[in-house]
Structure formats: C-alpha cells, structure tokens
Amino acid sequence: TTDLNNALLGFILTGYAGFTTAAGYIGHKYKVDHDISLMMPELWSRLSPEERDPEFLKNNGYLEKVEDFTYQGRLIPASRLGWRITPLFAATYLGRLFDTPSVVFTEDMLRPELQSIEEFVEGIENIEAAMEKSAKAYFEDGSYEAAIPPLKAVLSTMVYGNYEGKSIEHPEVRELFDREYVLRSDWYRTRLDCYREQEIAHVQTSIAYLKKFLADRAEPKSLTERRVQAELSSAYERLELLVSSNYLKRIWGSIGLDPLYRT
Incomplete structure (x- = not known):
C-alpha cells in the first residue's frame, strides 16, 4: 500500500498525466506487439507540451471517453477503459510518423466494438473481474485502511464499482484527485x-x-x-x-x- 500511496500521490502533486499503450489482441481482427510501446514515445517526443495535455486532447476531439452501456440487460463498465485515441488523433498526430495513418489505425481498431460487440463485452468483463480480484486482496488483508483517500476510491471502485456509494465520476470523488484539494487535506x-x-x-x-x-x-x-x-x-x-x-x-x-x- 505504501508504494501505491507514494506513486499515486506523486502523480497528483506533479500533475503527471498517465498515458499507456497495450499489446495484444484488439478484437479478433488485429494483434499488436510491443512495437507500439516503442513507437508511442517517438510520437510523444514530437508533441508540444500543450498537445500532450489531456485536457487539450479531450476538448479538441483527440481523445474520447469510453462510456458504460447496457448489453443484454447487464451494465457493462466500459468506462474502466478510460479515454482512447480517436481517428482524428490518428490523422493529426500519427500522420507525423505514417504517410497514411488511417490505413494502419483503422476505425475498427480504434473502436474494437465495431468488430464484435460480443467480444468487446467479454473483454471488458474480463478486465472488470481481474480488477476486482487484484483489489479485493487489499480489503481482505486490511491494507485498504492504510491507503490514502484517492487510492481508497480507486480500490473500492475496482471491487464494488463505487466509493462510499458514489461513482468514480462523482464530483466529490474526482476532487480527491485534485492537487489543491490534496494540499489542503489533513x-x-x-x-x-x-x-x-x-x-x-x-x-x-x-x-x-x-x-x-x-x-x-x-x-x-x-x-x-x-x-x-x-x-x-x-x-x-x-x-x-x-x-x-x-x-x-x-x-x-x-x-x-x-x-x-x-x-
């Protein structure tokens, strides 16, 4: 818990924006190796500080939020995927590395639910189950109580889907991750x-x-x-x-x- 506390607090205090890449299957049509993990730092080095700002990327359509949805009567927590790059991002920024980025990063690669909604749902539910399993250990051994409030919100959401009855999107929960709020906290x-x-x-x-x-x-x-x-x-x-x-x-x-x- 201490290592997680330190890491998350460090991210909040420094304003660190965490961007990630993942290797593996994207739907049933595409398989991506870790070449992508080598390529993205090259791309990021070509972005200005403003262009690397998540708020700029979100407000200008370069990132889109993956929203929860209902499928066959079940709530699918697709928001666990966070924000993802859009075709506009690919055309604007990946064009700095590729002549025709839309050929490499097709729409159904960027939005794998277009390949198969059933497979997309299965993948999200697998992610949900893995999150719940890993976070539940912190409750079972009592180390959850040693977590700082923002980390408690994350762990609780991973296990129960909420923190003190509030979703991770609730303003009071989001405030826990605000730098100025943290600096004022007891x-x-x-x-x-x-x-x-x-x-x-x-x-x-x-x-x-x-x-x-x-x-x-x-x-x-x-x-x-x-x-x-x-x-x-x-x-x-x-x-x-x-x-x-x-x-x-x-x-x-x-x-x-x-x-x-x-x-």
Whole structure:
C-alpha cells in the first residue's frame, strides 16, 4: 500500500498525466506487439507540451471517453477503459510518423466494438473481474485502511464499482484527485509531519553517534576529529532547520512519509 500511496500521490502533486499503450489482441481482427510501446514515445517526443495535455486532447476531439452501456440487460463498465485515441488523433498526430495513418489505425481498431460487440463485452468483463480480484486482496488483508483517500476510491471502485456509494465520476470523488484539494487535506499534512518526525529522529541519532565517536575514538586535533566535528555541525544545522516553524512550508508539495512508517 505504501508504494501505491507514494506513486499515486506523486502523480497528483506533479500533475503527471498517465498515458499507456497495450499489446495484444484488439478484437479478433488485429494483434499488436510491443512495437507500439516503442513507437508511442517517438510520437510523444514530437508533441508540444500543450498537445500532450489531456485536457487539450479531450476538448479538441483527440481523445474520447469510453462510456458504460447496457448489453443484454447487464451494465457493462466500459468506462474502466478510460479515454482512447480517436481517428482524428490518428490523422493529426500519427500522420507525423505514417504517410497514411488511417490505413494502419483503422476505425475498427480504434473502436474494437465495431468488430464484435460480443467480444468487446467479454473483454471488458474480463478486465472488470481481474480488477476486482487484484483489489479485493487489499480489503481482505486490511491494507485498504492504510491507503490514502484517492487510492481508497480507486480500490473500492475496482471491487464494488463505487466509493462510499458514489461513482468514480462523482464530483466529490474526482476532487480527491485534485492537487489543491490534496494540499489542503489533513491526511496530507499528517504525511509531512511524519516525514519531519522521522528526519528529526534520524538526525538526533546521528548527533548522538558522532558525539560518542568524538569522546571515545577520535584523537584530539586529528584530521578525523575535524571531519567529525564538521559532520556534527552540519547535523545540528539540519536539526535546527527541521524543528523550525517554517520547515513544513519548505517541503509542501512533496510526498512526505507514509504514516505506516511513523517512528
């Protein structure tokens, strides 16, 4: 849970936009190897910062949201697929790599439900089952309780399809992933406090060791003594910084320390 907390919090705080590629079968007509994973970074390097912005891509029709739908009386959670590139994206940006991108990235490749709705539904339900299985382990062993709120929302949605009765699209749930909201939250402040506590304990331990070393092992006026004295002076300066009233402001925006490792 700690690794997931740190990774997700880092994404939120840095505004990281996660784009992914996948290899394998796309419907029954196409099979894509990991060549696509090598090609997409090449394409991304040719995009401007604005063009790589998800909001720009969504607002201008380059990405489309996959929506849930009903099939044979069942709600199919197609939104688990997130957003996908559109024919417009292929024509505009993949044209920087291919002369005729529409021949390579056909519409039924970009929208595999056009090949077979039955296979599309089966694929989504397999994804749903895999998500539920992997996330359920966090509930069964209790580590869900150690997850930060945004991660709790993700895990709960993977298992139950909602978080505290709200869909992942609900404004209150979406707010959990907003950087400014995170920075104002109590749980984020707790992470910074935990980091400071650990650093203070670490520096105090170092000071005690260095003082003991000077008393027991360092020869007076030796090079070793001067070096240890310099290290001790640096440790005291670090401790003074850590206990200062404005230290938390200095590290505001960092991931802090997971409370699981509170000293």
